[in-house]
Amino acid sequence: MPLVAPAVYSRVRQHNLTVSARSGATITAGGTAHVMGAWASLIDPVDEASYLLAIRAADVETAAADTSMLMDLGIGPSGGGSEVVILPFLDLGAADASISGMGKFWEFPVNISKGVRLSARAQSAIVSDTVTIAVYLHQRSLYPLPVSRWKEYGSVATSSRGTLVAPGNGAFGSWVSVGVTTTRRHNYWTVGYDQGGDVTLANAGGVLVELGYEVGAERLIGQFMFRQTNSEDLAGPFPSSPLYHPVPSGVQMRVRIASAETENRGIIIYAGD
Numbered sequence: 001m002p003l004v005a006p007a008v009y010s011r012v013r014q015h016n017l018t019v020s021a022r023s024g025a026t027i028t029a030g031g032t033a034h035v036m037g038a039w040a041s042l043i044d045p046v047d048e049a050s051y052l053l054a055i056r057a058a059d060v061e062t063a064a065a066d067t068s069m070l071m072d073l074g075i076g077p078s079g080g081g082s083e084v085v086i087l088p089f090l091d092l093g094a095a096d097a098s099i100s101g102m103g104k105f106w107e108f109p110v111n112i113s114k115g116v117r118l119s120a121r122a123q124s125a126i127v128s129d130t131v132t133i134a135v136y137l138h139q140r141s142l143y144p145l146p147v148s149r150w151k152e153y154g155s156v157a158t159s160s161r162g163t164l165v166a167p168g169n170g171a172f173g174s175w176v177s178v179g180v181t182t183t184r185r186h187n188y189w190t191v192g193y194d195q196g197g198d199v200t201l202a203n204a205g206g207v208l209v210e211l212g213y214e215v216g217a218e219r220l221i222g223q224f225m226f227r228q229t230n231s232e233d234l235a236g237p238f239p240s241s242p243l244y245h246p247v248p249s250g251v252q253m254r255v256r257i258a259s260a261e262t263e264n265r266g267i268i269i270y271a272g273d
Contacts, residue, residue, distance in 0.1 A: 010051075010052070010138035010139055010140060010141055011139070011140040011141070011142075012048065012138075012139040012140045013136045013137060013138055013139065014043060014046065014047055014048065014050070014136070014137045014139060015043075015134070015135060015136045015137070016042045016043050016133075016134065016135050017134055023058065023059075023132050023134060024056070024058075024132050024133045024134030024135070025040070025041075025042055025120075025132070025133050025134075026130050026131070026132055026133075027040050027071065027120050027121070027122050027130065027131050027132075027133050028040070028122070028128055028129075028130050029069060029122040029123050029124035029126070029127075029128060029129045029130070029131075030121075030122070030123050030124070030127075030128070031127060031128050032127065033123075033124070033125055033126070033127055033160075034123055034124070034125065034157065034158055034159065034160050035123055036072065036121050036122065036123045037121050037122055037123065037128075038121060039074060039076075039080060039083050039119040039120070039121045040119060040120055040121065041080065041117055041118075041119055042073075042118045042119060042120055042133065042135050043117070043118040043135065043137065044078055044079070044080075044117040044118070044119075045078040045114075045115050045116060045117060046075075046112055046113070046114055046115060046116050046117070046118060046137060047114065048114055048139040048140065049111070049112070049113060049114045049139065050111070050112040050137035050138060050139050051109060051110075051111055051112075051138055051139070051141050051145050051147075052107055052108065052109050052110070052137070052138035052141075052145065053073070053087070053107070053108045053109075053110050053112065053118075053135060053136075053137060053138075054105070054106070054107045054108075054135065054136040054137075054138065054240070055073070055090070055105065055106055055107075055108070055133065055134070055135050056102065056103055056104070056105040056133070056134040056135075057071070057090070057092045057095045057103050057104045057105070057131050057132070057133055058095050058096055058097060058101065058102070058103030058104075058131070058132045058134075059095070059097045059103070059130070059131060059132040060092055060093065060094060060095040060097065060103075060129070060130075060131050061094045061095060061096055061097040061098075061231065061232055061233035061234070062097070062126075062232070063231045063232050064199050064200065064232065065126070065199055065232065066125045066126075066195070066197050066198075066199050067093055067094050067124070067125065067126060067129065067195075067232070068093040068094075068124060068125040068159060068160040068161040068194060068195070068197060068266070069091075069092040069093050069095075069122055069123070069124040069125070069129060069131060069160055070089040070090065070091060070092065070093075070122065070123050070124075070155060070157070070160045070161070071089075071090045071092050071120055071121065071122040071123075071131065071133075072085045072087065072088055072089065072090070072120065072121050072122075073085070073086055073087035073090065073118070073119070073120055074086060074118075074119050074120070074121070075112060075113075075116040075117065075118055075119070076116060076117055076119065077116065077117065078115060078116065078117050079117065080117060080119065083117075083119055086110055086112070086149060086150065087108060087110070087150045087270070088150070088151070088152050088155070089152045089155040089157070089268060090106070090192065090270075091104075091155075091161070091162055091192025091193065091194050091266065091268045092104060092122070092131050092192075093125075093160065093161055093194035093195055093234070093266065094194060094195045094201075094228075094232055094233055094234040095131065095233070095234060095235075096233045096234060096235040097233055098229075098231070098233060101233065101235050102235055103132075103235060104192075104234065104235065104236060104237075105236075105237075105240045106190055106237065106240050106242075106270075107240050107241045107242070108147075108150060108190075108242065108270070108272065109145040109147040109188060109242065109272060110147050110148070110149070110150060110272070111146065111147060111148055112137065118135065118137070120133055123157075123160050124160050125159065125160050125161075125197075147187075147188060147272045147273065148273070149272070149273065150270055150271065150272045151183070151184075151186070151270070151271050151272075151273075152179070152268050152269065152270055152271075153178055153179025153180065153182075153253050153268070153269040153270075153271065154178035154179040154253075154255075154267055154268045154269050155179075155268050156266070159197060161194045161195075161196060161197060161266040162178075162192060162193070162194055162196075162265075162266030162267045162268040163176070163178045163179065163255075163266065163267055163268070164196050164264040164265070164266060164267075165178070165255050165256070165257055165264065165265055165266075165267045166257070166262055166263070166264050166265075167207070167257035167258060167259035167261060167262060167263070167265060168256075168257070168258055168259070168262065169259065169260060169261055169262050170258075170260060171258060172208070172210065172256045172257065172258045173256050173257055173258070173262070174256060175212065175215075175218050175254045175255070175256045176254065176255055176256065176267075177215065177252050177253070177254055178253050178254065178255045178267055178268075178269050179253055179269060181249075181250050181251055181252050181253075182213075182247060182248070182249050182250060182251050182252075182253065182271070183249060184249050184273060185246065185247065185248050185249050185273060186246075186247050186271035186272060186273045187244060187245070187246050187247075187272060187273050188242040188243070188244055188245075188271065188272035188273070189211055189221050189222070189242055189243045189244075189245055189247075189269065189270070189271055189272075190224065190237060190241075190242040190243070190269075190270050191209050191211055191224050191237060191255070191267060191268065191269055191270065192237075192266075192267065192268040192269075192270065193207065193209055193224075193226045193234060193236065193237070193265060193266065193267060194234065194265065194266035194267075194268075195228075195232060195234065195265065195266065196263070196264045196265045196266040197266075198232075198263055198264070198265075199232065200230075200232070201228050201229065201230055201231075201232050202230060202261055202263070203228065203230070203259055203260040203261040204228065204229045204230045205227065205228070205259075205260055206225055206226070206227055207225065207226045207227065207228060207236075207257060207258070207259045207265075208223055208224075208225055208257065208258040208259075209223065209224045209225075209226065209237070209255060209256075209257050209267065210222070210223045210255065210256050210257075210258075211223070211224070211243075211253070211254075211255055211269065212253075212254045212255070212256075213247055213251045213252060213253050213254055214251055214252060214254070215252050215254065218254050221243055221245045221247070222243040222245065224236065224237035224238065224239070225237065225238045226238075242270070242272060247271075253269050253271075255267045255269065
């Protein structure tokens with residue numbers, strides 16, 4: 001009897017990689033610090049209805065520099081125009097630029113219609129900074145995931161990073177509230193992690209980020225791992241797939257970090273429904 005492939009497996013994947021652009025497309029941030037630049041095409045058009053977006057961001061890190069960066073993913077008519085944001089303020093700051101690094105990478109279940117253009121725009125602390133973006137759209141799933149939109153909690157647009165959270169040195173730090181209380185019910189969760197504006201990352205190694213909700217009697221959703229180096233580059237999260245954990249509207253999201261330091265790092269929470 002044949003096995004049935006789970007929903008996370010696709011039978012077809014559309015992507016933006018070519019022989020001449022094997023690592024992806026270059027997206028340029030706005031010409032003013034912390035202001036979004038113009039929309040740039042990633043895939044145009046989407047050739048089949050898609051249910052999951054896999055994204056990899058790299059080549060942002062610069063040693064001894066604040067490379068804070070946020071990116072929106074949007075869809076609109078083929079050819080561009082009237083874009084609607086489907087994934088806001090993805091945290092790309094200090095994404096790994098080393099030849100051996102994979103950068104920052106996520107998988108976001110999200111329904112994208114056939115025929116639209118998938119686009120990106122970015123803002124950064126460095127004027128006209130760039131990021132290399134690779135995307136895969138998963139298609140023809142046996143059991144598509146019904147996720148229509150994503151929301152972020154905790155972004156700080158004026159500095160192109162996340163809410164500052166102090167790690168514990170060799171232990172988890174205190175739980176910290178990130179963003180406003182949830183504005184609707186969410187089912188899927190993942191996180192972004194950045195250098196928090198720090199230009200000297202002293203700790204090289206693994207970083208654990210735990211995500212929960214409610215204050216004082218925190219209810220754990222789960223954990224993600226990132227890695228950082230003392231060249232000010234970051235990679236993760238691992239796992240790249242989100243956690244499924246229904247959370248009601250009106251609760252406070254919470255985060256805590258375990259590292260080998262106590263300097264503030266930026267956190268953004270992403271919630272799908």
